[in-house]
Amino acid sequence: MIGVGKMKLYSNVLDRPLSKGKQEVSLSAFAFLFSEMVQYNQTQVDNIAELERRLEDAGYAVGARVLELLCHREKGNRRETRLLGILSFVHSTVWKVLFGKVADSLEKGTEHEDEYMISEKELLVNRFISIPKDMGTFNCGAFVAGIVRGVLDNAGFPAVVTAHFVPVEGQQRPRTTILIKFAEEVLRREARLG
């Protein structure tokens, strides 16, 4: 039949249904886009800290939208009010939707009460990127750190999120760790909520 399989074209985006959408996006397309983004930002800044900050800001915008969308799609409109709840939300749901699998591990920091770490053997965004020696500790995972920060910040858990390389013996490439340090008010509120 003519017309079957043809998508209805909506004149305005607000009319379009907010459905599951396409589950998969081409990895190479994303890798190209991401590498262009990094290169563009490299021409605009003078130092590495600024470059990391820009990538983080780009990720923050993504995180804000991902939080709303996923809470609507996956969790049937139930919000997260507890710390562990939001952390496991990031660790499984967000990671699954963005990278196709849950994160490798979620750990609580031993030195400080307010630190948590999400570890990943190889971040998807870093797969096709190699860091030259003179850039030192720069990590393009700052983009992912920005996404996590966007999710946490908008859910009401302000935090400082950074990405680090952690060398592991027996493995050629270092493991990537996203370090999450929550603000004072989050811990106070958690204690109050019991």
Place this chain on the structure above:
Amino acid sequence: MASTACFMIVSKNDIPIYEAEVGAAPRKEEAAHQHQFILHAALDIVQDLAWTTSAMFLKGIDRFNDLVVSVYVTAGLHTRLMLLHDSRNDDGIKSFFQEVHELYIKTLLNPLYLPGSRITSSHFDTKVRALARKYL
């Protein structure tokens, strides 16, 4: 059907990013200011209540004369959909909130939309008013 209703979307720092008078009765000018004032005063209560429950719809959290404030808190905690009304149609209000929430998510997905800025699309406005007529 409800006679008076004032709908507002409040974002971070308690700045309204969208407002609409969606009642069916004729409006008095000074009532509009009063509605905004009432909704603003209810924000404190919302903030406390939001942390005690994981649901999104908080109904009837505050009263003023015969008007009731109902609030729907989205996942991005700073965005609250607030409705000031005098009807008792809880289910209708909940469905209204859910539909407007979907519209809000679609607006938010626009990468050029800065979260927390005013929603100026006339299409959004038309749709919200149509939904209000349908559910309220």
